Amino acid sequence: MFRNSQKNSVSVLFATGTVLAALWVFLSFYPFKKENESKNISPTPTADYQENTEFLDGISPVSSEKYSNSFKEWCQIDYRDLSKDAVFSEFANWLKQFQLHSLDLEKKDSGHQEIQALVSRGEQLALRRSKVLQRIIRGDPRKAIQLALAPQVLKTLPSSMEKHMEEWKSDFVDIKAMHVCYDPEHLGGYMNRHATLEDGTKLRAWVYGKRRNLPSIQGLSAWGISLGNDFAISDHPIQKMESDLGNQIIFGGKKILYSNVEELNLFMEEVSRAEQQAFFRQIPIRYPKIATSSGLTDYYDRKYALVPTPSTWQEAKSAAQENNGTLVIIDSAVENSFIRSLLDVDQVNYPGFDESGNQVDLVWVGASDYEDENNSFYEIETNASRFIELNATEGDWKWLDGTDVNSSSYKNWFNNQEPNSTSNVNQDYAAMNWSTSDGSWVDINGSYRLPFVIEYQLEDEPSQSTTTIDGFRKVLVIPARFEDEGYDYSGSTGPLVNEFGEIIYENLQKNSYEPVS
Ligand SMILES: [Ca+2]
Ligand SMILES: [Ca+2]
Ligand SMILES: [Ca+2]
Numbered sequence: 001m002f003r004n005s006q007k008n009s010v011s012v013l014f015a016t017g018t019v020l021a022a023l024w025v026f027l028s029f030y031p032f033k034k035e036n037e038s039k040n041i042s043p044t045p046t047a048d049y050q051e052n053t054e055f056l057d058g059i060s061p062v063s064s065e066k067y068s069n070s071f072k073e074w075c076q077i078d079y080r081d082l083s084k085d086a087v088f089s090e091f092a093n094w095l096k097q098f099q100l101h102s103l104d105l106e107k108k109d110s111g112h113q114e115i116q117a118l119v120s121r122g123e124q125l126a127l128r129r130s131k132v133l134q135r136i137i138r139g140d141p142r143k144a145i146q147l148a149l150a151p152q153v154l155k156t157l158p159s160s161m162e163k164h165m166e167e168w169k170s171d172f173v174d175i176k177a178m179h180v181c182y183d184p185e186h187l188g189g190y191m192n193r194h195a196t197l198e199d200g201t202k203l204r205a206w207v208y209g210k211r212r213n214l215p216s217i218q219g220l221s222a223w224g225i226s227l228g229n230d231f232a233i234s235d236h237p238i239q240k241m242e243s244d245l246g247n248q249i250i251f252g253g254k255k256i257l258y259s260n261v262e263e264l265n266l267f268m269e270e271v272s273r274a275e276q277q278a279f280f281r282q283i284p285i286r287y288p289k290i291a292t293s294s295g296l297t298d299y300y301d302r303k304y305a306l307v308p309t310p311s312t313w314q315e316a317k318s319a320a321q322e323n324n325g326t327l328v329i330i331d332s333a334v335e336n337s338f339i340r341s342l343l344d345v346d347q348v349n350y351p352g353f354d355e356s357g358n359q360v361d362l363v364w365v366g367a368s369d370y371e372d373e374n375n376s377f378y379e380i381e382t383n384a385s386r387f388i389e390l391n392a393t394e395g396d397w398k399w400l401d402g403t404d405v406n407s408s409s410y411k412n413w414f415n416n417q418e419p420n421s422t423s424n425v426n427q428d429y430a431a432m433n434w435s436t437s438d439g440s441w442v443d444i445n446g447s448y449r450l451p452f453v454i455e456y457q458l459e460d461e462p463s464q465s466t467t468t469i470d471g472f473r474k475v476l477v478i479p480a481r482f483e484d485e486g487y488d489y490s491g492s493t494g495p496l497v498n499e500f501g502e503i504i505y506e507n508l509q510k511n512s513y514e515p516v517s
Helices: 002-037 049-057 061-067 086-105 113-139 141-147 159-164 261-281 296-303 313-322 333-344 477-488 506-512
Strands: 167-179 191-196 202-206 217-227 230-233 239-241 248-251 254-257 304-311 362-368 374-379 384-389 429-433 441-444 450-455
Touching: 086 113, 113 141, 113 159, 113 217, 113 230, 141 217, 141 230, 217 261, 248 261, 254 296, 261 296, 261 333, 296 304, 304 313, 304 333, 313 362, 313 374, 313 450, 333 362, 333 429, 333 450, 362 441
Parallel strands: 202 230, 362 450
Antiparallel strands: 167 191, 167 217, 191 202, 217 230, 239 248, 248 254, 304 450, 362 429, 374 384, 429 441
């Protein structure tokens, strides 16, 4: 019996060994086949362009030896820095030359030999550069965005180079993320992402930083550069711009003006909150919607109203309700400094008065610890008001939407001294002291007469601005385009076109683009 079972064990071992050997043979060849199939980029960069081209189109001996067994898809994390590749400095030198000559270009015959040579060298460099840049997009999208030429420079290049140059994109995209890579060297695996743009274009998406774990999501604000089918997406939804026209951002492909840093910060916070909510609930992102022709100032003018009329807290609460808003509910430091900035700008116009009629630097906000306090709270989802019993008790403060002030992640009572109504039990209403640098809060008697701030929940689609200028509606689109054209083509008589190359506002342009002679 013992002998037999030993013999059986030997047979089993032998059989297992055979299977394992077969498996080993299979695995040794299988990945080679897969890697040959893929046109992906070698993880081993070299400064030499010729070698790089080989890598692009096939599989280098180094990469096959080192990586053949590890994965079937080229992985981002195997990338090594290519940003110092000689082609970038060569291209920069060429660009300098080109810019020097471009002034002469129009004067000279386009068949001029010198110019032809310059352009043809530019085309060759652009092709070389595009192959390296495409690999950087895949390996280090952040660096790729940094290396990209500014849009105004790209526009000046000869059209024959266009197909080799990166393109700036800003849009709301749908992301599909798929897990594709498991292997011992990449334990976390590897995500393959595609972005579908609003016009239906589908691009391979490359992410980094705060968006390195970007999941499938609809309606993501994305900007960055694309080259071929690759799209390097910035890890921030908002693209800041330097512009002669003032403070400007690009969001979802639209230029938006803003007046001060408080507006921008609050918008950035609302945007990131919208993303977090969508990621968490796995629903399409619902960003605050900004009409094309209106800036952030317009948007926040509709979202918050500062009412200067000195009013008791009850009067202020009722006025807000009557307007389908609520006395402002402050749930972050950014919102708090925005509200403070509303008063800061023009302090003298917003006086408040205490019980004895002395002037004070206070503004009502929507919080109370009075136990009979309630609110009728307008909800945008139902387009109806909801009655809320705040259930506050002395010292247990509630915002007018029913949330608890003291257990909120943000609160800003003055210097640990407020609220201090234990000895003065009738201090049951909150106000911001806007003369303090951080806009801290105090509790006071509701009979103070103060200015107040109403907060509205905005509709998804804002009412469009119908301002009429010279008989044209929403003509504000035009100045934004003028900036584009004027910046790059001063003196150009070219027509103003939309993104499809169609001439727009023809009547207006006749006057605007008449060449000055
Ligand atoms: Ca609020
Ligand atoms: Ca109190
Ligand atoms: Ca107090």
